[in-house]
Amino acid sequence: MFAVYIFVIRTTAPIIMGISERKEREKIDKKQLIRSAAMKMFLEDGYAKTSIRNIADAIEYSPGTIYLYYKDKDELLYEVQRDAYGKLLEEFKAKAKHKDPVKRLMQIGKTYVAFGLANPELYDLMFIIRAPTNVDEELHKDNGGDSYFYLLDCLQECIEKDLLKVTDLNLCALQTWSVAHGLVSLNLRCRLKMMVEEKDMPKVLNDAIESYVKLLIK
Amino acid sequence: MFAVYIFVIRTTAPIIMGISERKEREKIDKKQLIRSAAMKMFLEDGYAKTSIRNIADAIEYSPGTIYLYYKDKDELLYEVQRDAYGKLLEEFKAKAKHKDPVKRLMQIGKTYVAFGLANPELYDLMFIIRAPTNVDEELHKDNGGDSYFYLLDCLQECIEKDLLKVTDLNLCALQTWSVAHGLVSLNLRCRLKMMVEEKDMPKVLNDAIESYVKLLIK
DNA sequence: GTCATTTACTGAACACCATTCATTATGTTT
DNA sequence: AAACATAATGAATGGTGTTCAGTAAATGAC
Numbered sequence: 001m002f003a004v005y006i007f008v009i010r011t012t013a014p015i016i017m018g019i020s021e022r023k024e025r026e027k028i029d030k031k032q033l034i035r036s037a038a039m040k041m042f043l044e045d046g047y048a049k050t051s052i053r054n055i056a057d058a059i060e061y062s063p064g065t066i067y068l069y070y071k072d073k074d075e076l077l078y079e080v081q082r083d084a085y086g087k088l089l090e091e092f093k094a095k096a097k098h099k100d101p102v103k104r105l106m107q108i109g110k111t112y113v114a115f116g117l118a119n120p121e122l123y124d125l126m127f128i129i130r131a132p133t134n135v136d137e138e139l140h141k142d143n144g145g146d147s148y149f150y151l152l153d154c155l156q157e158c159i160e161k162d163l164l165k166v167t168d169l170n171l172c173a174l175q176t177w178s179v180a181h182g183l184v185s186l187n188l189r190c191r192l193k194m195m196v197e198e199k200d201m202p203k204v205l206n207d208a209i210e211s212y213v214k215l216l217i218k
Numbered sequence: 219m220f221a222v223y224i225f226v227i228r229t230t231a232p233i234i235m236g237i238s239e240r241k242e243r244e245k246i247d248k249k250q251l252i253r254s255a256a257m258k259m260f261l262e263d264g265y266a267k268t269s270i271r272n273i274a275d276a277i278e279y280s281p282g283t284i285y286l287y288y289k290d291k292d293e294l295l296y297e298v299q300r301d302a303y304g305k306l307l308e309e310f311k312a313k314a315k316h317k318d319p320v321k322r323l324m325q326i327g328k329t330y331v332a333f334g335l336a337n338p339e340l341y342d343l344m345f346i347i348r349a350p351t352n353v354d355e356e357l358h359k360d361n362g363g364d365s366y367f368y369l370l371d372c373l374q375e376c377i378e379k380d381l382l383k384v385t386d387l388n389l390c391a392l393q394t395w396s397v398a399h400g401l402v403s404l405n406l407r408c409r410l411k412m413m414v415e416e417k418d419m420p421k422v423l424n425d426a427i428e429s430y431v432k433l434l435i436k
Numbered sequence: 437g438t439c440a441t442t443t444a445c446t447g448a449a450c451a452c453c454a455t456t457c458a459t460t461a462t463g464t465t466t
Numbered sequence: 467a468a469a470c471a472t473a474a475t476g477a478a479t480g481g482t483g484t485t486c487a488g489t490a491a492a493t494g495a496c
Contacts, residue, residue: 030444051483052482053481053482061445061446062446062447063447063483063484064445064484065444065445065446067483067484072484073484124348127404127407128403128407130342130407148412165433166429168429170413171422171425171426173413174410174413174414174422174426175397175401175426175429175430177400177404178398178404178426179393179396179400180396181396181400181403182395182397182398182399182401183393183396185399185400185403189345189346191345191362192392194363194366195366195391195392196392204392207389208392208396211384211389211393212397215383215433215434216433269452269454270453270454270455271453279474280474280476281475282455282457282474282475282476283474283475285454285456286473286474290454291454
């Protein structure tokens, strides 16, 4: 009985597996197709103005098909967000790699703010937009953690070498992220228009984060 | 000709003015009725989930009526926001009135963060939500300025008395607001769940803003 | 090679939404 | 009392997210 079972697997498995593997790949491809079309349209027109129908039209499938790959519009957003978090981490790895942790901290801050200014719609998607359906959203717990750990590592090194005026790692990370996020998100919501002219925005925000990091270091 | 004109005004004016004044008052009353119903429902169910129909139902008018008083859902949001900004200023006036400008600055920061924690939906309405229709929104230019000036006044006094490590008033105000807004808005978007437990949130955020103000002072 | 089964997809249907506008009802003026 | 102005209606328009019975194609078993 056992031997027969093995026999069956050995003869049919290669054919079955080859096809099911291809199908698996095609499924992933289609998920990516949907996700990249969605990302493109979210960035161009904003999340709210992008409908499932629009996305379906763009990839030339029916609306129903999207629901075969994503539970709802929210889940699609979350997976698009995950892609976006990767981009920020890439940016950090590319532009914040100074050996001196304090200088790296400064680079991280400036890179973050510049990223938010350069990709407003993307930033919105990542940190500001709330999916209407699931108000609870436990999902963000691990999402985007990698880029946060990049900051955390840097700060830890700073603190270990006793270069900062703050010694509590978590408090320091929270505070630093808050300054950067605050600057970017207040700008994105046009709350700085009353104080800063549009053309001066990059310089002003850059100065603000620079000033903050300088406050932080001994 | 001129005299006759005056005569006409003098006889008819009182009657006309009395009625039109009452009508004016009724109009304002109805606007307020709509606005306060909208505010209540925005806070209870969130902006996105509150429909014009729901609001109309709640005040027992037809949906069309709301459009006689507000151009669209966005305009209603803006006017509700204006009401909300007033609340924050009230909070400042009540809880941040220490004579010592540095201590007052600390009070302002803590009050702001506590306000955001205590009124998450209201805070959302004021600073985070974007009205879907008008992406441009020049409107925020003067909206909510009063509470910002409260901070600005305090910082100016601090700087004049040379109590801070930063001397640029606008930069300092921007930075301070950003820390506070960053803390509140990251929390509201569940981005701190990975680092801080829900029950510790008030203390952690309070510590973070306190630590920041301490960095700022000489 | 044929037939049953699984799989992928469709698109109409459902229950909402914001907004508009011809129509009706009410109050005011002459 | 008739003419007018104002306030309110609610059905209609054109959208939305989501579901699901039905279809067509690919696959597996014989």
